Amino acid sequence: MLRTALRNVLAHKARLLMTVLAVMLGVAFVSGTLVFTNTISAAYQKSSEKGFDGVDVAITPHKSDSGSGVPGPTPRLSQQVLDKAAKVPGAASATGVVKGFTALADRNGEMLGDGFSTLGGNYYPGPDGKDPRYTLTEGRAPKAAGEIALDSKSAEKGHYKAGDTIRVSVNGPVRTEKISGVFTTDDGNVAAGGSLALYDNATAQKLFAKPGQFDEIDVKAAAGTSQAALKSAVDKVLPQDAEAATGQKLADDQAEQIKQGMSSMQTAMLVFAGIALFVGIFIIANTFTMLVAQRTKELALMRAVGASRRQVTRSVLIEATAVGAVAAVVGMAAGVGIGAGLRSLLSSTGATVPDGPLVIEPTTVLASLLVGVVVTVLAAWLPGRRAAKIPPVAAMSSVHAAPTTRGLVVRNTIGALLGAAGVALVLYGSGQGMDGKGPMAFGAAVLVIGVFVLTPLLSRPLIAAAAPVLRLFGMSGKLARQNAVRNPRRTAATASALMVGLTLITGMTVIAGSVQKGIDQMASDGLKSDYVVSMGGAGGAPRPLSPDVAKKLEKQPEVTAVSPLRQAPAKIGGKTDSLTGVNPKAIKQLVGVDFLDGSFSGFGGQKVVVDDKTADSNHWKVGSAVPVTYQDGRSAKLTVGGVYEGNQMIRGVMVDAATITPHMATVTDFQVMLKTKGGATEANKDALTKALGDNPALQVQNKKDISDGIAKLFTLMLNMLYGLLAMAVIVAVLGVINTLAMSVFERSQEIGMLRAIGLDRRGIKRMVRLESLVISLFGGVLGIGLGVFFGWAAGELISTGLSTYELVLPWGRMGLFLAMAAFVGVLAALWPARRAAKLNMLESIKAE
Structure with missing residues (x-):
C-alpha cells in the first residue's frame, strides 16, 4: 500500500x-x-x-504617589544620591541621566526622527572629561547653553555637521542651537529611527528637570565587582524613594518588553x-x-x-x-x-x-x-x-x-442549526456593549461554519438567480449553470474559499468607514474651535506644551478666542485623577457640549463643569461640593456648576486654569484651542504657523486635519489587511482552477459529445468561463453579505463607546469587491477553458 x-x-x-x-x-x-x-x-x-553595556546598576526614583496619596511632582534623584553612589565600594563611576522630549528640524523644517523617539539628554563628563555613553566622532561635547551634540544618524539624515546651527523645540518655542559635535550611541531608540540631542548637564537639567536633579543614575562597576555585589552596596545608600536594578535585569526586562511588543x-x-x-x-x-x-x-x-x-x-x-x-x-x-x-x-x-x-x-x-x-x-x-x-x-x-438524500438532509440540518446559533450569539453579543466581544467572536466563527455547511443548499437558488443573464449566452450559458449546480458540494467548497476572504475584507471596510464617519461627526459636534495646537511626535501621552504658546497666539490679530487645555494631577473626591484647566471666558466658543444639567454660566474660579460619566460615578449633581487636594498638597472645595455629555474629545473635570496654575509644580499645557477671523482657512493656518516660528514640533490642526490623522491609521490598517488577505484570494484562485480542472476531467466524455453535435471550441471555452464566473460571484455574494452583517454587529459594540458612530455601507467598495470576485472567476478559468477546448473529440467520447 x-x-x-x-x-x-x-x-x-x-x-x-x-x-x-x-x-x-x-x-x-x-x-x-x-x-x-x-x-x-x-x-x-x-x-x-x-545600550546597557556601560550600566551595571541603575538607580531610579519610585514612580508612585507620596504616602499621603497626594499627587506629587515627578520624582527625581538628587546630586547627593549621585555622589553617594559614586563612592560605594566596587563602583568605578556614576553618571547622572536626564532626558526629555526634544524635536529637531531638518534643512526643510521637517522633524527628524520620524516622531518615533525624539529625545534630548545630558552629556555628563567623567573625571577624564568624557561621557562613557557617547563616543564623539566629530567636534566636541556641549559646554554651555546654546550648544548641542547630535547623534550621527540624525546628523546624516539632516545633512548636519559640527559648527552648523539647527532649529530645536523642547516644549514649544523654537530655539536655534549650535552643533558642537556629533556622536555615536548604542541607544536602542536611536537605532530604531529616533533622534537624540545632548545638552551640557546644567542646561539639560534646566530644560527637563530641575537644577541638581536627575531622572536616573547609572553606576559602573570596578574591575572584579559583580553587578549583584554592586547593587547590594548601592542599596545601602539609597533613600526611601529610590530603587536600584542591575543592568542585566534592565536589559532582560527591555528584551521581554520588545518580545511582547512584537x-x-x-x-x-x-x-x-x-x-x-x-x-x-x-x-x-x-x-x-x-x-x-x-x-x-x-x-x-x-x-x-x-x-x-x-x-x-x-x-x-x-x-x-x-x-x-x-x-x-x-x-x-x-x-x-x-x-x-x-x-x-x-x-x-x-x-x-x-x-x-x-x-x-x-x-x-x-x-x-x-x-x-x-x-x-x-x-x-x-x-x-x-x-x-x-x-x-x-x-x-x-x-x-452522488450523495444520498439522507446525507444532504443531515448536512442541511446541521448547517441550519449552526447558522441559527451563530446569528443568535452575534445578536446577543451586539446588545451587551463591550462585554459582548467574546460571544460575538464565537458566534461569528459558528455562523461562518454554518454557512459553509449550508452552501450546497444555498448554491441552487442563488445560481438559479443568474439564469436570465446566462441565457443571453445561449447554450454555453445554460450548460454553465447546470454544471455549476451539478456537484453542489464541490461548488460550495470552492465558493467558500472566496467567501472567507471577502467576509473579512468587507467587514473591516464597513467598520473602518463607519468609525471614520463617527469621528468626523464627533469632531464637527464636539469642537467649535477652528484650530487645535499641540506638540507632534510619536503617539501616546500628550507632549507638554509651553504656556508661552497660548500667550503668543492671544496676541495674533487674526485670533478671536484662545484657551489652553492644562492638565493638573489632583485628588478629586478621594480619587487620584486630573483637572483640566481652561479659559472660562473663551471655552464656550471653542467646544460644543450638550449640558444635561446646568451650563457654563458662572463657570470660573471655584465653579467647575464635569462630564456625565464622572458625575454619575461620584454621585455629583449641580451644586455638589467637590473636595480637591492639589499637586502641592493644598486642599480646597470646588462646586459643580454643570454636567455635560462627554465624548472622546471633550470629557473630565473642567476648571478655570487660573485656579490650578498656582498649585502646579511645572506649568504646561497639552493643547491650545483657538478661533480665528474668517474661520479655518489656509491663510490663517499659515499665519499661525509663522507666528509660532515654523516650529517643526508643533501641529496646527483644524477639524479635518484631526479626522484625517485618525483616518490615516484606519487606511494603513486596511491596506495591511488587504495585502495580507490577498494571500487568501490567491489560494482561492487556485481553488477555482482546481475545481474547473476536476469538472473538465469528469466531463471529458460529455465535452466530446458536445463537440460532436456542433458546439465549437469557442462555445466550450465560454461554457467553462461562465461556470467559473458563476461560482466566484456566488462566493462573492455570500462573503459580502456576511461581511456587512458582521460589520453591523461590531458597530453595535463600538457605538457604546463612540456615541456618534453611524453605520456606513461602502457601496462603491462592495461593488469593487464583487468585481474582484468576477475577475478571479475569469482569471481562474483561462487554463481549464483552454484545456477543455483542446480535448480530442473522439478520444473524449471513448473515455470512461
Missing part, C-alpha cells in the same frame, strides 16, 4: 501541483511571519543590550496565515476528492483483492503526507525569503531597523513542517474515508456516487 500510494503521487504531478501551491503559500506565510518577527525582535534586543504583530500576521491555510483546506479536499474519483475503480479492485477500508484510507493519507511534506519544505524556504523581504520593505518605508542576521529558529522549522503536513492530512482524511466506504461493486459500475 505504501508503494502504491507513492506511485500515485508521482502519477498525478500536475494536479497535485495545485495542492502543493496552496499549502506552500500558507506555510510560507507562517514561516515568513516567524522569521520576520524573530529577526526584528532579536535585532532590537541586541541593540537594547548594547508578539501582537506576530499574532496578527499568523491569524492571516491561518486564514490562508483554512482557505487552502478547501483546495486540498477538492484535489484529493478528484484524485480519489479518478481512482475509484482502482480502489474497488484493491478492495476486491483483499485491501481493507483502513488500508484504502491509509494509502490516501500517505499521499497527503508526502504532498504536505514537499509543500512544507518549499514553503519554509519561501518563508525565509518573505521574512527577508518584509524587513527590507520595513526599511524602505523610512523605518530604521537595527542591523542583524536573519533568525531561523528550530521552532520555526518545526512549526512550518507540522503545519504543512497536518493541514494536508486533515484535508485529505474525509475524501479518503469516503472512498473507503464505497462498496467495490458500486465503485466498478460508477465513477462516482
Whole structure:
C-alpha cells in the first residue's frame, strides 16, 4: 500500500501541483511571519543590550504617589544620591541621566526622527572629561547653553555637521542651537529611527528637570565587582524613594518588553496565515476528492483483492503526507525569503531597523513542517474515508456516487442549526456593549461554519438567480449553470474559499468607514474651535506644551478666542485623577457640549463643569461640593456648576486654569484651542504657523486635519489587511482552477459529445468561463453579505463607546469587491477553458 500510494503521487504531478501551491503559500506565510518577527525582535534586543553595556546598576526614583496619596511632582534623584553612589565600594563611576522630549528640524523644517523617539539628554563628563555613553566622532561635547551634540544618524539624515546651527523645540518655542559635535550611541531608540540631542548637564537639567536633579543614575562597576555585589552596596545608600536594578535585569526586562511588543504583530500576521491555510483546506479536499474519483475503480479492485477500508484510507493519507511534506519544505524556504523581504520593505518605508542576521529558529522549522503536513492530512482524511466506504461493486459500475438524500438532509440540518446559533450569539453579543466581544467572536466563527455547511443548499437558488443573464449566452450559458449546480458540494467548497476572504475584507471596510464617519461627526459636534495646537511626535501621552504658546497666539490679530487645555494631577473626591484647566471666558466658543444639567454660566474660579460619566460615578449633581487636594498638597472645595455629555474629545473635570496654575509644580499645557477671523482657512493656518516660528514640533490642526490623522491609521490598517488577505484570494484562485480542472476531467466524455453535435471550441471555452464566473460571484455574494452583517454587529459594540458612530455601507467598495470576485472567476478559468477546448473529440467520447 505504501508503494502504491507513492506511485500515485508521482502519477498525478500536475494536479497535485495545485495542492502543493496552496499549502506552500500558507506555510510560507507562517514561516515568513516567524522569521520576520524573530529577526526584528532579536535585532532590537541586541541593540537594547548594547545600550546597557556601560550600566551595571541603575538607580531610579519610585514612580508612585507620596504616602499621603497626594499627587506629587515627578520624582527625581538628587546630586547627593549621585555622589553617594559614586563612592560605594566596587563602583568605578556614576553618571547622572536626564532626558526629555526634544524635536529637531531638518534643512526643510521637517522633524527628524520620524516622531518615533525624539529625545534630548545630558552629556555628563567623567573625571577624564568624557561621557562613557557617547563616543564623539566629530567636534566636541556641549559646554554651555546654546550648544548641542547630535547623534550621527540624525546628523546624516539632516545633512548636519559640527559648527552648523539647527532649529530645536523642547516644549514649544523654537530655539536655534549650535552643533558642537556629533556622536555615536548604542541607544536602542536611536537605532530604531529616533533622534537624540545632548545638552551640557546644567542646561539639560534646566530644560527637563530641575537644577541638581536627575531622572536616573547609572553606576559602573570596578574591575572584579559583580553587578549583584554592586547593587547590594548601592542599596545601602539609597533613600526611601529610590530603587536600584542591575543592568542585566534592565536589559532582560527591555528584551521581554520588545518580545511582547512584537508578539501582537506576530499574532496578527499568523491569524492571516491561518486564514490562508483554512482557505487552502478547501483546495486540498477538492484535489484529493478528484484524485480519489479518478481512482475509484482502482480502489474497488484493491478492495476486491483483499485491501481493507483502513488500508484504502491509509494509502490516501500517505499521499497527503508526502504532498504536505514537499509543500512544507518549499514553503519554509519561501518563508525565509518573505521574512527577508518584509524587513527590507520595513526599511524602505523610512523605518530604521537595527542591523542583524536573519533568525531561523528550530521552532520555526518545526512549526512550518507540522503545519504543512497536518493541514494536508486533515484535508485529505474525509475524501479518503469516503472512498473507503464505497462498496467495490458500486465503485466498478460508477465513477462516482452522488450523495444520498439522507446525507444532504443531515448536512442541511446541521448547517441550519449552526447558522441559527451563530446569528443568535452575534445578536446577543451586539446588545451587551463591550462585554459582548467574546460571544460575538464565537458566534461569528459558528455562523461562518454554518454557512459553509449550508452552501450546497444555498448554491441552487442563488445560481438559479443568474439564469436570465446566462441565457443571453445561449447554450454555453445554460450548460454553465447546470454544471455549476451539478456537484453542489464541490461548488460550495470552492465558493467558500472566496467567501472567507471577502467576509473579512468587507467587514473591516464597513467598520473602518463607519468609525471614520463617527469621528468626523464627533469632531464637527464636539469642537467649535477652528484650530487645535499641540506638540507632534510619536503617539501616546500628550507632549507638554509651553504656556508661552497660548500667550503668543492671544496676541495674533487674526485670533478671536484662545484657551489652553492644562492638565493638573489632583485628588478629586478621594480619587487620584486630573483637572483640566481652561479659559472660562473663551471655552464656550471653542467646544460644543450638550449640558444635561446646568451650563457654563458662572463657570470660573471655584465653579467647575464635569462630564456625565464622572458625575454619575461620584454621585455629583449641580451644586455638589467637590473636595480637591492639589499637586502641592493644598486642599480646597470646588462646586459643580454643570454636567455635560462627554465624548472622546471633550470629557473630565473642567476648571478655570487660573485656579490650578498656582498649585502646579511645572506649568504646561497639552493643547491650545483657538478661533480665528474668517474661520479655518489656509491663510490663517499659515499665519499661525509663522507666528509660532515654523516650529517643526508643533501641529496646527483644524477639524479635518484631526479626522484625517485618525483616518490615516484606519487606511494603513486596511491596506495591511488587504495585502495580507490577498494571500487568501490567491489560494482561492487556485481553488477555482482546481475545481474547473476536476469538472473538465469528469466531463471529458460529455465535452466530446458536445463537440460532436456542433458546439465549437469557442462555445466550450465560454461554457467553462461562465461556470467559473458563476461560482466566484456566488462566493462573492455570500462573503459580502456576511461581511456587512458582521460589520453591523461590531458597530453595535463600538457605538457604546463612540456615541456618534453611524453605520456606513461602502457601496462603491462592495461593488469593487464583487468585481474582484468576477475577475478571479475569469482569471481562474483561462487554463481549464483552454484545456477543455483542446480535448480530442473522439478520444473524449471513448473515455470512461
